Amino acid sequence: MTILTAADVPTATPHRVPETSRADVLAYVSEIARLTKPAAIHWCDGSQTEREALITELIAAGTIEKLNDELRPNSYLARSDESDVARVESRTFICSENEKDAGPTNNWADPDEMRATLGGLFTESMRGRTMYVVPFLMGPVGSPVTRVGIEITDSPYVVVSMGIMTRMGRIALDVIESGAEWVKAVHSIGAPLEHGEPDVAWPSNPTKYISHFPETREIWSFGSAYGGNALLGKKSFALRIASAMARDEGWLAEHMMLVKITSPEGQVSHIAAAFPSACGKTNFAMMQPTLPGWTVETLGDDIVWMWIDEDGKLRGINPEAGFFGVAPGTSAKTNPIAMDTIWGNTIFTNVARTDDGDVWWEGMSKPIPEHLIDWRGNEWTAGSAEPAAHPNSRFTVAIDQCPSAAAEWNDPRGVVIDAIVFGGRRSTTMPLVVESRSWEHGVYLGATMASERTAAAEGVVGELRRDPFAMAPFTGYNVGDHWQHWLTIGERLATSGHAPRIFHVNWFRRDASGTFLWPGFGDNVRVVKWIMDRIAGRVDANVSPVGSLPKLGDLQLQGLDISVDDAHQILTVDSDDIRADALDAQKLLDLVGDTVPRAVRRENERTLTLCD
Ligand code: O2Y
Ligand code: MN
Numbered sequence: 001m002t003i004l005t006a007a008d009v010p011t012a013t014p015h016r017v018p019e020t021s022r023a024d025v026l027a028y029v030s031e032i033a034r035l036t037k038p039a040a041i042h043w044c045d046g047s048q049t050e051r052e053a054l055i056t057e058l059i060a061a062g063t064i065e066k067l068n069d070e071l072r073p074n075s076y077l078a079r080s081d082e083s084d085v086a087r088v089e090s091r092t093f094i095c096s097e098n099e100k101d102a103g104p105t106n107n108w109a110d111p112d113e114m115r116a117t118l119g120g121l122f123t124e125s126m127r128g129r130t131m132y133v134v135p136f137l138m139g140p141v142g143s144p145v146t147r148v149g150i151e152i153t154d155s156p157y158v159v160v161s162m163g164i165m166t167r168m169g170r171i172a173l174d175v176i177e178s179g180a181e182w183v184k185a186v187h188s189i190g191a192p193l194e195h196g197e198p199d200v201a202w203p204s205n206p207t208k209y210i211s212h213f214p215e216t217r218e219i220w221s222f223g224s225a226y227g228g229n230a231l232l233g234k235k236s237f238a239l240r241i242a243s244a245m246a247r248d249e250g251w252l253a254e255h256m257m258l259v260k261i262t263s264p265e266g267q268v269s270h271i272a273a274a275f276p277s278a279c280g281k282t283n284f285a286m287m288q289p290t291l292p293g294w295t296v297e298t299l300g301d302d303i304v305w306m307w308i309d310e311d312g313k314l315r316g317i318n319p320e321a322g323f324f325g326v327a328p329g330t331s332a333k334t335n336p337i338a339m340d341t342i343w344g345n346t347i348f349t350n351v352a353r354t355d356d357g358d359v360w361w362e363g364m365s366k367p368i369p370e371h372l373i374d375w376r377g378n379e380w381t382a383g384s385a386e387p388a389a390h391p392n393s394r395f396t397v398a399i400d401q402c403p404s405a406a407a408e409w410n411d412p413r414g415v416v417i418d419a420i421v422f423g424g425r426r427s428t429t430m431p432l433v434v435e436s437r438s439w440e441h442g443v444y445l446g447a448t449m450a451s452e453r454t455a456a457a458e459g460v461v462g463e464l465r466r467d468p469f470a471m472a473p474f475t476g477y478n479v480g481d482h483w484q485h486w487l488t489i490g491e492r493l494a495t496s497g498h499a500p501r502i503f504h505v506n507w508f509r510r511d512a513s514g515t516f517l518w519p520g521f522g523d524n525v526r527v528v529k530w531i532m533d534r535i536a537g538r539v540d541a542n543v544s545p546v547g548s549l550p551k552l553g554d555l556q557l558q559g560l561d562i563s564v565d566d567a568h569q570i571l572t573v574d575s576d577d578i579r580a581d582a583l584d585a586q587k588l589l590d591l592v593g594d595t596v597p598r599a600v601r602r603e604n605e606r607t608l609t610l611c612d
Contacts, residue, residue: 019043020173025150025182029133032152032186037124038131044159046169054156062201063157064347068357073344077353078157079377080226081202085350086392087228087235089473091208094240096477097215103478104591105468114211118220121190121207125222126154128193134162135172135182138238138305138319142412145251145305145317147242148172148180151232153187155225161347164396165322166233183241185219185232212236214244214476226349227324227394238303238319240476247477247485250492251307255470257285258300258318260406260415261528264293269532272304272316273421273505274470276451280507280520282325286337286404289525291556296525297406298337298399299415301325306417308489312496317414320399327351327393331365334521337404338395347396350375352388361389419531422469423505424451427462429577430506432518432555432570433527434547435534439490441547442502444603447483448585449504466588480595487597501535504547509570517570519560526556542571545578545610579611 020026033041044050055076058064064076094102095111102108132153139146149172151162162168176182190205208223219236221229228235242253256272275281285301300318309315323341327348330338342348351359352372360372374380375390399405408415422445424430436442446469453459466472468479475482493499505527507520530550533539541548550571557567582604589596589604 019045019170020177022176025176028150028184029152032122033131035119035122036126036131036154036188038126038154039128040130041133042130043133044135044169045173046163046167046171050169051160051163054160058156058160061199065353067348067353067359071356071358072346075344075346075348077351077359078347078349079202079375080350081200081204082376083206084202084204084224084226085390086226087473088208088210088224091223092210092473093212094476095211095213100595101214101477101481103475103480103595104593105472105475105479109211111213114209118209118211118222121209121222122186122188122220125188125190125192128195128197129154130156132156132159134159134168135176136162136166136168136233137172137175138166138233138242139317140167140410140412141171141175143317143414145307146175146319146412147183147237147245148175149183149185149233149237150176151185151187153230155187155189155230157225158187158230161231161324161396162233164347164398165231165320165324167321183217183219183237185221185237187221187230187232189225189230190223210236212240212476214241217241217245231324234303234320234324235474238305239471239474242305242319242476243471243474243482244476246305247481250489251305252486252489253303253305255302255474256300256304257281257302258304258316258415259285259287260297260299260408261525261532262295262297263529263532267532267536269418269535270299270316270415271419271421271528271531272306272417273423274446274449275423276425276449276465276467276470278454279423279425279451282323282338283335283521284524286335286402287524288336288522289528290522290559291525291529294525294529296404296528298402298404299406299409300399308492308496311498312493313498314417314489314493314500315414316417317412318399318409322396322398323402325395325397327359327361327395328387328389328391329363330361331363333365334363337402341402342395342397343401345397345401348393349396350390350393351395352380361393362387417500418535420446420500420502421505421531422446422449422503423507424449424467425454425508426450426506427452427508427510427514429573429581430504430509431544431546431549431573432507432509433503433505433530434544434549435531435541436502436504436547439494439499439502440487440599441603441606443483443486443490444600444607445502445504445547446486447600448588448604450585452508464584466585468588478595480592480597483600484595484597487599501531503531511566511569517562517566519562523560526560530555544573545575545607546573549573575611579608582607582611
């Protein structure tokens with residue numbers, strides 16, 4: 001067994017002794033300590049006492065400040081460095097042995113070269129800091145797809161955030177002790193401290209690497225303490241590494257939200273849905289339906305892991321335990337459930353602070369405060385040109401605080417998935433809802449799904465961006481192989497006759513004057529109702545080149561201020577538009593090249609034929 005020696009940790013004693021007998025865990029911690037030379041090592045147990053100690057430390061360091069306990073109990077505000085405010089796709093790498101296995105949508109780096117680069121960067125990178133050993137579970141204890149990770153990090157902010165976003169500490173170490181395999185994830189902010197050197201509130205490094213080694217299931221992240229770059233259970237593990245695991249082991253790790261819907265008659269359905277950013281995915285996950293008697297309960301807002309059970313049914317869990325939600329635009333009007341969720345016990349990052357010690361952000365739909373402290377920590381007045389909250393400012397909060405959380409969110413058996421929904425923001429072309437002709441056609445709809453850029457994203461506003469399965473930055477392997485994996489899962493589901501049905505939705509169709517044709521939000525339950533009616537065989541559909549469309553009378557429109565003409569417009573497609581879109585999608589298929597499955601090419605050709 002490898003144990004830590006004084007030479008591994010030269011300047012201080014560990015806070016807490018290792019609580020594992022697993023030699024591979026001890027060897028990993030020892031190897032990283034030897035490389036990064038921290039001042040101390042802390043094995044996290046996930047306890048309340050530990051959390052409180054870390055919070056005290058973060059306040060003392062100026063990384064977070066306590067909010068007004070009466071207005072926002074037990075909640076904190078963090079302000080990041082101005083250069084460390086979002087995931088950095090340009091610094092995110094898939095280091096597969098063969099370049100082709102990363103595919104054309106990922107940044108590939110040679111694994112040996114990347115290891116050499118990271119070896120240099122991580123050398124003594126934790127000097128003067130505590131190295132935290134953070135065991136975590138993705139998924140509830142006992143689920144067939146639950147997986148374990150160990151994140152080693154020198155950021156206490158990451159530790160407390162991982163404590164919200166995952167099942168962290170002793171609970172995970174116990175699963176490791178029982179013999180489970182685990183994923184290695186090491187994270188350093190890359191800001192070693194000399195003895196006596198003053199620290200900054202948000203230490204980070206302008207050089208950033210978020211590197212993934214899918215074959216050895218390893219993650220190495222350097223330079224950033226923000227969100228997806230640093231909370232390695234989320235995008236790095238639960239999507240990039242897990243998607244490669246899922247391909248090898250026959251399950252699915254997807255960028256989807258998951259909801260439980262109950263009709264007034266008591267019919268229960270579960271929908272997993274993938275949307276590119278800025279398409280209302282979180283709002284869908286926390287929908288308050290406008291149709292009487294309907295309920296939507298939340299299982300997850302970002303990631304779903306799915307597997308085929310012994311009855312041949314697709315089941316899903318949310319591997320996470322928290323939400324890392326975008327604050328701006330979240331309001332009592334757009335998402336009252338999210339607002340109720342973050343009543344307290346929440347870490348806010350890069351939002352503005354009100355004079356009475358609460359939080360504020362653009363779109364929070366109360367009168368704009370006269371005066372604030374903005375996300376940079378500067379004075380802000382209502383006339384300021386800059387936004388008070390950063391556009392990517394976030395709240396981090398536990399799912400169990402969500403008033404609409406379904407009881408099953410923590411059930412290791414997961415839920416049976418009845419429908420898969422893809423969506424995008426399209427002002428033209430795509431109808432409000434369409435059902436795929438078949439599983440293969442559904443995979444084609446997922447592969448070619450697209451969204452128009454909003455001002456919140458880099459690039460030209462309105463430009464159409466293909467984002468296959470909303471996984472463009474998150475598939476840990478070749479995108480064409482991902483499509484093939486979906487086809488293979490579909491073949492397995494077909495043998496049992498339990499394949500979920502696949503749909504595509506578009507809440508964002510506009511008329512000629514640019515006005516939205518569909519109210520969205522809670523009225524999207526009307527679309528969900530049609531989806532459930534289709535699954536139950538209660539309604540027929542109109543055939544179109546893009547799939548099966550609702551008949552006008554089958555979409556429940558009572559109580560909506562929508563003209564028959566407008567309703568007709570969102571429920572029909574123009575063959576010329578669909579043809580142009582299918583031709584445009586060929587650019588993506590050509591980019592993906594010879595890993596595009598034949599069935600996906602065929603569905604593209606069939607779409608074109610149906611347009612003639
Ligand atoms: O910028 C970040 O680090 C956060 S990105 C994120 C956070 C929560 C859910 N989804 C995303 C995403 O980029 O898809
Ligand atoms: Mn996401």
